[in-house]
Amino acid sequence: MTAALSRRSFLKAGALGAAGLAMPDFVARTASSLEALAATPPPEFTSFLDVYRKQWTWDKTVRGTHMINCWYQAHCAFDVYVRDGLVFREEQAAEYQQLRPELPDMNPRGCQKGCCFSHRMYEPTRLKYPIRRVGERGSGQWERVTWEEALDDIADSFLDVVTEEGTDRVIWDLGPDINIGAANAAQARFAQLTHSICLDSNSSNGDGHRGAFETFGNIYMERGIEDYFYSDVILVWGANPVYTSIPNAHFFTEARYNGTDVVVISPDYSASAIKADLWVPVKPGTDAALALTIAHLIVEGDHVDKAFVSEQTDLPLLVRQDTGAFLTEADLDGGDEESFVMVDAAGGFHIAERKTLDLDGVEPDLDATLDVTLDDGTQVAVRTVYSLLKERLATYTPEAASEMCGTAPGLIRRLADMVINARALSNVAGSSMNKYFHGNLTERAMILIWVLLGQMGKPGSGYSAFGFLANDGWEDYVSGLRIPERMAFGTELGLDLLWDLAKGESSEIFFKKMATTNFTDPGSTLPVWSSSALFWHVHGGIVDLAEDAKKWIPGLKQPVREAINSALHKNWIPLQPAPDREPRILFHYCANPIRSVRGSQKLLEVLWPKLVKTVVIDFRMTTTAQHADYVLPAAAWYETTDHKWVTPLVPYNHVTNKAVEPLGESQNDFWIITMLAKHIQKRAQERGITSIDSHLGKEIVLDNLYEDMTMDGAYSEHDVDKAAGAILEYSSNLSHVSWEEQKEKGFARYSQIGLSPLSIGNAGELKEDEPFIPLTYHTKDKQPYPTQTRRIQFYLDHPVYLEYDEYLPRFKAPPQMGGDYPLTMTGGHTRWSVHGVWQDSRHMQRLNRGQPYMVISAEDAAERGISDGDWMRCFNDVGEFTVRSKVSPAARPGATIMWHAWENYHFPGRKGPRDVSPSPLNPVELAGDHPHLKFGMLEGQPGTFDRDTRIEIERLSDEEAARL
């Protein structure tokens, strides 16, 4: 071809008229202009080696971190090295303080994902400009558009929907990576100003710690990581920290050097089990039997800390045997219906105080069983919760439990001996248990061990559940008001809250109650929240997958659909938008539901057709983005300034600084959402739209939205840094270090737990030089718990819990989700990615097999003629998917493992494990009209479950595999 061409063949006639330098990608570094540079004689050059002669230097180094929810290990400060507008590398910033000379320190913090983010952000999968769908949804047909075009079109759809159908038709699907910083504040402020709905995805992700919620009225309880050094037995139960919590894992090893025994309880011989002193294998989903047996041995051996349980728990409270309800003061003498009753050994009745746990000398009879005469003269039998519990536990002998959980009786006794004789007993929290249908029962049973032994609130001891620690200035920023001003005074809610304050309720109870109102009527200053799991089931049609649930779940009293409808009808659970109001616009922010939601195949079938617009904000093309109408390119985490929540394990606010400009046309989230408000305002003005009433009756001003959003220009789209600083300035627990100092250092230790509903449940004092110990406000200061009885509560007298025989912890055999198939499909977080972000990172792919695989035991593989690496069909009554095998002696026979977070497009046919996970909601988790069983921020909502999924697998023939 070249023979026929010359240079001039390529030149259009007259093209030289435009001769001259035109270089949008470059500026002159060594001259005043490109023209001046070009006019300068070139530097010496003989070979490419000349370009390497100069010493490499960095233009700057800033502190950065990653705005992702890596949860229990969050977060790590990095030095980010910048040259020529590019981040070339990062390095762990090892400057965390050592709390005490004898304690291990945190340095250096960082995992392999964080250490390669500079590579990740520049990989070819990075989105660089807005795109709009031009074919059918999911067809992969896109065109590049300008921000102006995208935002105007989305704004017009928004205005059409909210004016014609209501503000609740606009939904913010919020994933786990929301940061409680400036980016997320912009989203929340937009939502509160427009009364669009925010989805709380925590329980939908299977992270709801329902058992802790049922027991403590609160899921937020986690220790400082250094506290493990003071434990002498650590139970790693429902977690795999060596695999997934890399920066924290060394604390367990160092505790072992200090004489601590680390025990791992898990179905598989996990990465953490390998590093443990004792591994206790257990069948998947049967941990409650093991826990209850230990509890039984504690009781049988008279090891119960009776003073602790009398003071802190509901075990001394009396329960009516005629109704199953707690005996109340009202029952006895017409007094308070919310006051519960204990009896002492002499037969004297005592009301359990609601404002303090202090018994003031009362010694309740834990074993009491008696008849009482009620106010109306009738006689009823009553028993203490403890006596009921003892009776229930008696059936859990090691031999009986072994039949249920598969653990050898001798090993159960050995474990129980270790636990009972531990000076300080702790656990490593994870969220595996929440992903089992009966995970709530399991967690309640596990908590029982710690509580019976009084192993709470002391160094090295205590039960950990949900880790979360956040600033408490975020809601001030979102509402534009300080806390006293946003208490919705004058409303029924405001009066109710004021009454609580007047009654002397603790700040924990007060702020938690305030948070529950976000789901019903947050007044005028906070966003409206809704349960993500409920939303997907009702509006997304996932409930359709549960039609056969009665076949899978022994003892299910009614179809799941009926249970949901009944709970909604009784107003036990709130759902916004209401079931008869179809969603129209979905914004997916830090979210990827088509990949992550169990049964997500139904969303595309049922929910997507109802949508006018679906918009994804992300820096990579997720599975959900592939099914969107618009994808808006977000800045990566070294391209913006912001801060991020953590957990009490690592109680340091972490900051990322803008090291470089966002790549291409991408923009930070704060800019994107603020600009959306600007375009809505502009289009509203152009279309003559002024204001409307929201579905809750609030006036939504559309033609002034941008001014309201920016607080009259104080925080424009360019002010993410300023907004992030303002949030910290408003915070009681982070304002002690200036924003500028926090940016420079990259982290700052929290001064206290603070008042955020996302943290206050930790209920303890955060000190400068001690590891944090949760719940000491209760155990030490005797403040009541936010439960019905104001105590740690094992007995639930709600009718649904009574109906399902779950009023006390018990073991229930795992259901067979998806049908009667021989294998259980368990799972867990992968080591090589956090959610889907690094799944196709080149560096991470080189460290694992680089594609999805299912871990199966050697026995199960041999039975089915499957070899390592074979393609397999995995199926049940709900669906099927195809994946390669990884045959491992570490896997338990009968149980498989699918590590989490592969995108749909990583599987042949775009079907993955979610296609076989029907995940019906658990009816007991729909209970409501109860003092503490109600929706709160990240807690109290129904969960979804994939770990009980039953499957069969078969090897694909070579011909079938070749066709993939």
Added chain:
Amino acid sequence: MKRQPGSDLPETRQAALERSVIYRGFADAFRRPDGGCDVLDETLIPPPPPNARKAFVDAFDEAISKSACSLHEAAHSTRDQMDLFEELVRWYDHFGLRRTDTAELPDHISVQLEFMHFLTHQEYLHGDEPEAAETLRSAQREFLSRHLMPLAQSIEEKCRDDLGRYSALADQLPAYLALELERRGTD
């Protein structure tokens, strides 16, 4: 008749000027769906189709389109991405250039073409200075051989052939670069 700029130049400088303009045209064409139309001959590189914004994505954005061919050298090379970036930044730095904040990544073909646009423009300006001209030719030869030509050849190989203008771009760039290398080989 309007006089063409450079028409009274010595042949080598005139050639350098034309080559500089062609590089600029290719850089624009690989940067934007409708770029380079003012420079590149329409018989070789057809004008943008009506759906240019879609076709460009289909052709070249592998973040979005599964069948797209990447325009980044890192995607066509076995070298470590950051190692590659460092070498390219060193090239640009050596010749006094720094990428703008909004530029594509240093290994993007449009950035590399723009760098060649600069070197050839400089050759046009310094074509009468033998030492400078030789330095610039040597740099062009080496940059083409080490980076731009392998990248262009890989794009030609991997780009779909049913994308009109964009398939033509992928085909014609290595053809042009072959001329360039041929010329540089005889300098």
